[in-house]
Amino acid sequence: MSTKEAMGKTVEEAVAAALAELGVGREEVEVEVLEEPGRRILGLIPRGQARVRVTVKQSGAEVARRFITDVMRAMGVEARVEVEQKEEFLYMNLSGNNLGKVIGRRGDTLDALQYLLNMVVSRKMGEHVRIFLDAEGYRQRREESLIRLAHRVSERVKRTGNRVVLEPMTPHERRIIHTALQNDRQVYTLSEGEEPYRKVVVTLRR
Amino acid sequence: MKELLEILARALVDNPDAVQVNQEEKENAIVLELRVAAEDMGKVIGKQGRVARAIRTVVRSAGGKLGKRVVVEIVQ
Numbered sequence: 339m340s341t342k343e344a345m346g347k348t349v350e351e352a353v354a355a356a357l358a359e360l361g362v363g364r365e366e367v368e369v370e371v372l373e374e375p376g377r378r379i380l381g382l383i384p385r386g387q388a389r390v391r392v393t394v395k396q397s398g399a400e401v402a403r404r405f406i407t408d409v410m411r412a413m414g415v416e417a418r419v420e421v422e423q424k425e426e427f428l429y430m431n432l433s434g435n436n437l438g439k440v441i442g443r444r445g446d447t448l449d450a451l452q453y454l455l456n457m458v459v460s461r462k463m464g465e466h467v468r469i470f471l472d473a474e475g476y477r478q479r480r481e482e483s484l485i486r487l488a489h490r491v492s493e494r495v496k497r498t499g500n501r502v503v504l505e506p507m508t509p510h511e512r513r514i515i516h517t518a519l520q521n522d523r524q525v526y527t528l529s530e531g532e533e534p535y536r537k538v539v540v541t542l543r544r
Numbered sequence: 545m546k547e548l549l550e551i552l553a554r555a556l557v558d559n560p561d562a563v564q565v566n567q568e569e570k571e572n573a574i575v576l577e578l579r580v581a582a583e584d585m586g587k588v589i590g591k592q593g594r595v596a597r598a599i600r601t602v603v604r605s606a607g608g609k610l611g612k613r614v615v616v617e618i619v620q
Contacts, residue, residue, distance in 0.1 A: 405555055408551050409548065409551055409552065409602070412545075412547045412548035412551050412606070413548055413602075413605070413606040414606065439605050439606060439608060440605075442601065442605045446601055446605075447601055447602055447605040449598075449601075450597070450598035450599075450601035450602050450605075451598075451602055453594065453595075453598045454552060454555075454556070454595070454598050454599070454602065457556060457590075457595065458555040458556060461556070534597075
């Protein structure tokens with residue numbers, strides 16, 4: 339993060355001087371006024387100078403990359419970090435060997451990291467930043483396997499007439515199951531239980 | 545793992561300098577004691593303990609291969 343202190347006759351002049359040195363625009367920085375220029379009394383006492391500290395704001399993507407890089411290093415995982423901004427969302431993908439530790443059992447570590455990443459970056463940026471974290475396309479693969487599971491289970495429910503309770507899933511994962519079966523006229527889905535053990539139930543539609 | 549917990553906690557609190565982690569090796573477990581400034585307790589615990597749970601998940605995953613249980617305690 340780069341910071342510059344500068345002086346000037348007025349706050350505006352001091353800021354302008356700092357911006358010129360940093361080579362950035364006004365909207366890219368945060369300004370902290372360290373000293374206001376003194377009031378001139380009867381024109382006798384010379385005016386004091388304004389002193390400001392100007393700090394270049396980091397983008398959400400930079401803050402996110404920094405955090406995840408530090409965390410992975412401390413976890414002993416080596417990975418490449420790609421960040422892509424699409425509309426107001428940040429998509430991060432990690433690629434490398436042995437990302438098992440980052441993904442965890444059924445993606446629970448990946449979900450935990452994503453949650454913390456959202457907290458940390460939103461806090462630093464002073465606004466809500468929505469970030470999606472994936473590792474080696476894990477979420478895409480998981481989504482495909484959940485859709486296959488949904489269809490398999492619906493077949494079983496139709497065959498046996500018994501309702502089937504799936505294992506606990508995150509809200510996002512449950513949504514994938516609900517969506518996969520929403521147009522199936524013979525079965526219907528609901529969720530039961532409390533987070534984080536909430537489960538999807540598939541039953542015959544009556 | 546101590547370093548990992550420090551990184552996670554420091555990124556979440558208002559007083560990163562007050563973050564302290566003490567790591568203790570027991571026979572079948574590694575116990576990590578996390579201390580933060582009193583006003584930052586809520587930040588590392590979160591609503592319904594969600595932040596604390598996420599921290600535990602990540603730290604446990606990092607220590608997974610050691611064959612020991614990893615316990616994260618947040619102490620006042």
